[in-house]
Amino acid sequence: MRRYRNLVLTLVSLGLLAAFLGWAEGHLNRFLWRLLNFGAIYAIAAVGYNLINGVTGQFSLGPHGFMLLGAYIVSLLMLPLPQKKVVWLFQPLAWPFSEFTLPYSGFILALLAAGLLATVAGLVVGIPALRALRGDYLAIATFGFGEIIFVLACNLMSLTNGPMGIKGIPQYTNLWWSFGTLAVVTYAALRIKHSSYGRALRAIREDELVAESMGIDVFKHKLLAFLFSAFCAGVAGGLYATLVGTVSPDPFRFFMTFYLLIIIVLGGLGSITGSVVTGFIFAALFEGLRFLDSATIPGMRMVFFSVLLIVVMLFFRRGLFGEWEFSWDAVFQRLGRLRR
Amino acid sequence: MKSVEPILRLSHLTMRFGGLVAVNDFSMDIAPGELVGLIGPNGAGKTTIFNMITGHYKPTSGKVIFQGRDITGLPPAKVVLLGIARTFQNIRLCRNMTALENVLISFHPHLRSSIFGAILPFFGYAREERAMRKEGMELLARVGLERWANEPAGSLPYGLQRRLEIARALATRPKLLLLDEPAAGMNPAEAAELMEFIRHIREEFDLTIFLIEHVMQVVMGICPRIRVIDFGVSIAEGTPEEIKSNPKVIEAYLGEEALGA
Amino acid sequence: MLLQQLFNGVTLGSLYALIAIGYTMVYGILRLINFAHGDIFMWAAYWMFFTVLLFRLPWWAGAVLSVLFTAGMGWAIERIAYRPLREAPRISLLITAIGMSFLLEHIIIVLPWATGIQKPYPRPRFMTQIFQLGGARIQAVTVWVPIIAGACLIGLLFLLYRTKVGRGMRAIATDMEATEMMGADVNRIISYTFIVGSALAAVGGILWGCRYPALTYDMGVIPGWRAFTAAVVGGIGNVTGAMLGGFLLGLAEILFVAFLPQYSGYRDAFIFGILILFLLFRPTGILGKPLKEKV
Numbered sequence: 001m002r003r004y005r006n007l008v009l010t011l012v013s014l015g016l017l018a019a020f021l022g023w024a025e026g027h028l029n030r031f032l033w034r035l036l037n038f039g040a041i042y043a044i045a046a047v048g049y050n051l052i053n054g055v056t057g058q059f060s061l062g063p064h065g066f067m068l069l070g071a072y073i074v075s076l077l078m079l080p081l082p083q084k085k086v087v088w089l090f091q092p093l094a095w096p097f098s099e100f101t102l103p104y105s106g107f108i109l110a111l112l113a114a115g116l117l118a119t120v121a122g123l124v125v126g127i128p129a130l131r132a133l134r135g136d137y138l139a140i141a142t143f144g145f146g147e148i149i150f151v152l153a154c155n156l157m158s159l160t161n162g163p164m165g166i167k168g169i170p171q172y173t174n175l176w177w178s179f180g181t182l183a184v185v186t187y188a189a190l191r192i193k194h195s196s197y198g199r200a201l202r203a204i205r206e207d208e209l210v211a212e213s214m215g216i217d218v219f220k221h222k223l224l225a226f227l228f229s230a231f232c233a234g235v236a237g238g239l240y241a242t243l244v245g246t247v248s249p250d251p252f253r254f255f256m257t258f259y260l261l262i263i264i265v266l267g268g269l270g271s272i273t274g275s276v277v278t279g280f281i282f283a284a285l286f287e288g289l290r291f292l293d294s295a296t297i298p299g300m301r302m303v304f305f306s307v308l309l310i311v312v313m314l315f316f317r318r319g320l321f322g323e324w325e326f327s328w329d330a331v332f333q334r335l336g337r338l339r340r
Numbered sequence: 341m342k343s344v345e346p347i348l349r350l351s352h353l354t355m356r357f358g359g360l361v362a363v364n365d366f367s368m369d370i371a372p373g374e375l376v377g378l379i380g381p382n383g384a385g386k387t388t389i390f391n392m393i394t395g396h397y398k399p400t401s402g403k404v405i406f407q408g409r410d411i412t413g414l415p416p417a418k419v420v421l422l423g424i425a426r427t428f429q430n431i432r433l434c435r436n437m438t439a440l441e442n443v444l445i446s447f448h449p450h451l452r453s454s455i456f457g458a459i460l461p462f463f464g465y466a467r468e469e470r471a472m473r474k475e476g477m478e479l480l481a482r483v484g485l486e487r488w489a490n491e492p493a494g495s496l497p498y499g500l501q502r503r504l505e506i507a508r509a510l511a512t513r514p515k516l517l518l519l520d521e522p523a524a525g526m527n528p529a530e531a532a533e534l535m536e537f538i539r540h541i542r543e544e545f546d547l548t549i550f551l552i553e554h555v556m557q558v559v560m561g562i563c564p565r566i567r568v569i570d571f572g573v574s575i576a577e578g579t580p581e582e583i584k585s586n587p588k589v590i591e592a593y594l595g596e597e598a599l600g601a
Numbered sequence: 602m603l604l605q606q607l608f609n610g611v612t613l614g615s616l617y618a619l620i621a622i623g624y625t626m627v628y629g630i631l632r633l634i635n636f637a638h639g640d641i642f643m644w645a646a647y648w649m650f651f652t653v654l655l656f657r658l659p660w661w662a663g664a665v666l667s668v669l670f671t672a673g674m675g676w677a678i679e680r681i682a683y684r685p686l687r688e689a690p691r692i693s694l695l696i697t698a699i700g701m702s703f704l705l706e707h708i709i710i711v712l713p714w715a716t717g718i719q720k721p722y723p724r725p726r727f728m729t730q731i732f733q734l735g736g737a738r739i740q741a742v743t744v745w746v747p748i749i750a751g752a753c754l755i756g757l758l759f760l761l762y763r764t765k766v767g768r769g770m771r772a773i774a775t776d777m778e779a780t781e782m783m784g785a786d787v788n789r790i791i792s793y794t795f796i797v798g799s800a801l802a803a804v805g806g807i808l809w810g811c812r813y814p815a816l817t818y819d820m821g822v823i824p825g826w827r828a829f830t831a832a833v834v835g836g837i838g839n840v841t842g843a844m845l846g847g848f849l850l851g852l853a854e855i856l857f858v859a860f861l862p863q864y865s866g867y868r869d870a871f872i873f874g875i876l877i878l879f880l881l882f883r884p885t886g887i888l889g890k891p892l893k894e895k896v
Contacts, residue, residue: 059692061699132881135691136634140829141880144873147826151870188459195458196448196469199437203445206434213394213432215420215449215512224455258703261696269692299710306704313697314685323436 006328014183021175033175035287036280037243040178041236043279046263047182047189047272048232054269054323055193056225057205059135061257062125062142063233065149068252069121070114070237072153075166075247077102077110083168091157107172111181111238118234119227121149126226131219134208146254153249165248173243181239182276185232189272190325192228201225202270255302259286262309266319274321345408347372347548348393348516353402355388355572362388363572366402372515375542375549377563379556379583381592385572386552387429390518394426395419406516421449425514427505429521435494439485439504442493443476446511476511482544483507483537499530503537510541516548517541523555531555535562560584568592605739606859607852612743612812614851615750619805620828621835621843622757623675623798629774629838630794632691636698637678639825640705641799645671645806646722646816647709653723655714660725668803675799676792684788709818722814729811742811749808753801754844761840766793774838823869827854830876836886845887850875 024033049063076097084093084101092098102110129141153160160166192198200221203211212218241247263282267274289301312319324330346369355363363385370376378386391397393404395416404412411419434442451472457463480486483503488496493504502522509517519538523531535558542549553559559566560580568576568583570592576583583589620642627635648667652658658666682701686694728742761767769790772780781787809824810816827850835846854872858865879886 053692057692059695128881129877133884136632136695137880137884139695140634141877144877147873148870151867151873155866191459192455195455195465196444196451196453196472197455197458199441199445200448202437202441203434206436207432209396210428210432210434211445212416213420213426213428214446214508215417216445217417217449255703258699261699265696297711297713299707302703302707303711306700306707309700310682310697310704313693313700314682317689317693 002329009328017179021179025175031287034243035283036175037173037178037239038287039280039283040175040182041173041239041243042259042263042283043276044178044182044185044239045233045236046260046267046275046279047185048229048236049260050264050267050269050272050275051189051192051201052222052225052229054264054271054275055198055205056201056222058130058222058226059139060142060226060229061139061254062146063229063260064252064254064256065146066118066121066230066233067237067240067256068149068153068249069118070234071241071247071252072160072166072237073117073234074110074114074238075169075241076159077113078107078172078242079166079169087166087168088158088161090162093161094158097159104170104172107177107242111177111235114234114238115231116234118230118237121145122227122230123223126223126230130222130226143254143257146257150249150253153252160249163249165246165250167246169241169245169247171242171245173239178239178243181235185235186272186276189228193272193325197221197224205270258305258309262305262312264319265309265312268319268321268323270323271319271321271325273326274319274324278320344371346370347374347407348550349403349405350389350393351403351405353389353392353404354400355385355392355397356400361572363392363569366569366572366574368567368574370516370548370550372548373542373546374565375538375563376551377559377566378550378552378569379554379559379566380569380575382554384569384592386569387520388572389569390426390520390550390552393419393518394424417449420512420514423513423515424518425509425512425516426518427502427509427520427522429524431498431501431505433493433501433505433508436492438490439480439493439496439507440473440476440489442504442508443479443511444472446508447472447476449512479507479511483510483541498525499533502526502534506537506541510545514547516550519549519551519553521552521554523553523558526555528557531558534558538562606855608739608743610852610855611848612746612851613855614848615747616805616809616812616847617824617828617831617851618844618847619750619753619801619808620824621832621847622754622840623802624829625832625835625837625840625843626770626794626798628832630770630777630791631683631687631694633683633694633698634829636695637701637705638798638802639821639828640702641671641675641678641821642802642806642809642825642828643709643816643818643821644674644705645803646810646820647720648803649723649807649810650720650816651714654721660723663723664807667807668800671803671806672796672800675795675802679792679795684791706818706821720816722810722816724811724814740812742808746808746812749804753804754840757797757801757840760797766790770794826869826876827872830872830879832886833876833879833884834886836889837884839886839888842886842888 024036045063045067052058052060079101081101084098125142125145129138133141154163200211200216203216204218204221208218259282263278264275266281267278289304292300292304348370350366350368353363353366354361366389378389380386388397392399395414395418398413403410406422406424411422434445451468453463453465453468457465477486477489480489485500485504485507488500493501496504506519506522523534526534538549539562541547551559551563564579566578566580566583567574568589575588575592576586578586620639623638624635627633627638645667648670649663652663652666653660678701682697683694686697728740728745730741731738732741761771769780769785770793772785773787773790777787828847831846831850832843833846834849835842835844854868857868857871
């Protein structure tokens with residue numbers, strides 16, 4: 001009985017959301033429209049990031065690298081051919097990207113390619129790093145990976161056009177794509193977390209030794225979570241590229257991971273739905289605080305975010321939601337308690 | 341008398357850490373269904389022996405043979421799957437997870453669904469989950485913890501936490517159970533309860549139990565056979581009466597808590 | 602020409618070594634990678650700018666004040682942001698350090714007197730004089746840096762091995778709980794560690810400015826990571842290792858750029874590659890001892 005109630009509630013909510021998105025696509029002012037898209041994109045990356053950092057407790061500092069990979073592969077696959085000739089001035093674009101481009105109908109393929117490329121990179125980094133390293137060292141190794149990706153992006157001119165970046169990317173991202181992807185990855189992450197795999201991941205976070213003593217292949221499970229986070233970051237990067245229309249190594253430097261850290265810490269390390277909420281909150285703050293930069297001095301915004309992160313870590317370590325996940329059952333429990 | 345193949349054979353186990361020899365040439369056979377105790381002063385090497393059996397340490401020399409199979413040096417996760425479970429001296433539970441979840445973790449290695457099966461709705465994962473939960477609740481009931489199924493493990497009283505840790509070990513469907521100082525921190529009443537519990541699960545689950553303990557009341561009370569080690573070397577073996585009156589054992593414990601319940 | 606590069610390598614290596622010591626000392630006692638350490642180094646150079654160029658103090662006074670202020674900042678950061686988290690999970694500490702690093706960088710950006718892409722740096726004549734040494738034309742600073750760094754190292758070793766505070770630092774690095782139980786004032790010793798580490802980084806920052814006189818808010822980032830790599834290579838937690846790692850890395854960097862100029866854009870990737878390789882295959886570094894977890 002309860003399962004049917006939950007299912008109906010979920011479908012109705014999705015329906016309402018779809019109706020809102022339909023209206024917003026046509027009628028919402030462009031500023032808010034961009035904001036919602038950015039929020040969803042940050043949330044997509046944050047959901048994956050929370051699975052590895054929060055739920056599994058393995059500290060990765062590399063999602064900016066995965067996002068960069070996703071952004072570039074989507075750009076290379078979808079940039080119109082004439083634009084490809086214009087952008088790559090110093091060195092012609094490498095084969096095979098120089099020969100073809102995907103039309104709009106191939107957008108989903110491009111996004112999947114972004115996720116896939118990021119996942120492959122995740123294997124390259126994750127297999128040695130997760131087997132041998134823990135804690136701070138794992139963080140540093142993944143950070144190093146992100147930096148190496150950045151350097152490669154700046155130097156492999158024939159693929160990335162270096163620091164000048166790529167312009168003229170078709171702006172295919174809209175609320176349907178970003179929210180749709182968000183719904184898919186959130187659903188997947190929640191299913192993982194609430195399954196036996198999620199229990200295994202949480203056990204690894206609490207006590208790796210104990211998890212191992214119960215027969216769990218700790219390395220394999222860490223890798224699964226890591227690859228999921230890489231996939232999400234890659235897709236988020238791809239959506240980012242086709243939202244902004246240009247791509248360069250610059251937005252994918254370490255501060256992108258810093259933003260994701262703020263998002264998952266604020267939402268609660270371990271709360272998937274929390275990260276969805278704070279993804280949007282962060283996007284709103286980010287845009288909203290632009291005024292701070294122009295009213296006072298450019299850079300105040302980052303001062304605010306740094307202080308926010310430190311304050312949350314010192315005083316509100318569990319963030320807004322701790323490890324709590326949104327569920328209809330929990331909502332009804334709360335309501336039931338209020339009624340009494 | 342027909343001799344039975346030992347379920348566990350420890351053959352000349354030695355563990356060296358740099359210059360320190362923690363365990364020296366330790367050999368022992370345990371028959372299926374036995375309840376055997378291992379005692380000795382602090383630092384004698386008892387937990388080290390357990391760690392060598394479970395694969396947390398790789399012995400410097402010697403062999404661990406389980407059910408006729410050489411398992412020396414296998415990683416802990418594999419050893420568990422072969423049928424040896426253990427508990428730890430300081431209770432290591434996942435405190436923030438419920439009692440039921442702690443038990444369900446042990447079932448995870450036997451899960452058939454892949455992670456994709458867990459994500460996608462129609463591939464039979466839900467059925468497996470239901471079966472696991474049912475079995476988990478049954479196990480909790482068999483050890484008397486079903487009331488606590490949905491409480492965080494950290495909120496259980498100490499004695500019950502110990503019982504949950506044992507339940508979690510039982511959930512891995514072991515044939516041999518290693519208990520590392522299960523009575524630590526218990527008062528005599530709790531220790532007596534624990535003794536009953538250990539006897540009960542040995543019968544109920546058809547186990548062989550190998551027990552390290554400092555609390556003499558427990559070891560002397562339930563183990564028909566006891567091995568004593570000191571400084572990594574075996575110094576005596578026998579029934580509780582024999583051990584209590586063995587001069588070497590008394591000497592080893594001089595300055596430690598008195599022998600005898 | 603090679604001689605010139607060797608001199609440059611030694612100078613750069615000394616600078617990295619001075620910064621690396623701070624990383625390694627803090628890691629040794631707190632097991633924390635102090636992300637903000639590279640930015641401390643940057644702040645020292647900016648303090649020079651403030652004291653000497655804005656407030657017109659003589660160079661020597663500015664240098665002393667800069668070291669004092671920077672050491673003070675290191676102390677304050679530990680007290681405010683790291684000490685409250687001493688019992689918290691390690692990830693929390695690392696996240697806070699990251700936040701602190703960004704904060705330090707952006708305070709510089711918003712500070713009205715420090716804004717601007719690049720600030721000039723006060724360089725005294727005795728540093729900028731150029732002279733010949735064995736066929737190479739070098740700036741005086743190239744010679745001063747290794748000398749000063751060497752003096753600092755000797756002073757540090759003296760502190761660690763001949764003073765009570767130093768003994769305390771080494772004791773905490775081995776076993777914090779035991780040291781606490783023996784009655785040592787762990788908090789005070791940790792504070793001293795941050796002060797000393799920051800002071801050394803400050804010296805490094807001041808000398809760095811003499812060699813590379815361009816101040817930017819992120820000038821501490823890359824040297825910070827190089828220095829951290831040096832600390833890992835030499836053996837994290839080991840002060841002599843930090844010096845050794847610093848020199849090796851400085852020389853490696855200069856030679857890399859000298860002999861493979863077409864790959865100089867990949868310099869950072871090269872350094873991080875070394876870091877990752879060491880973390881994976883030799884995490885205790887050249888001089889370190891392997892660790893073992895107790896079950």
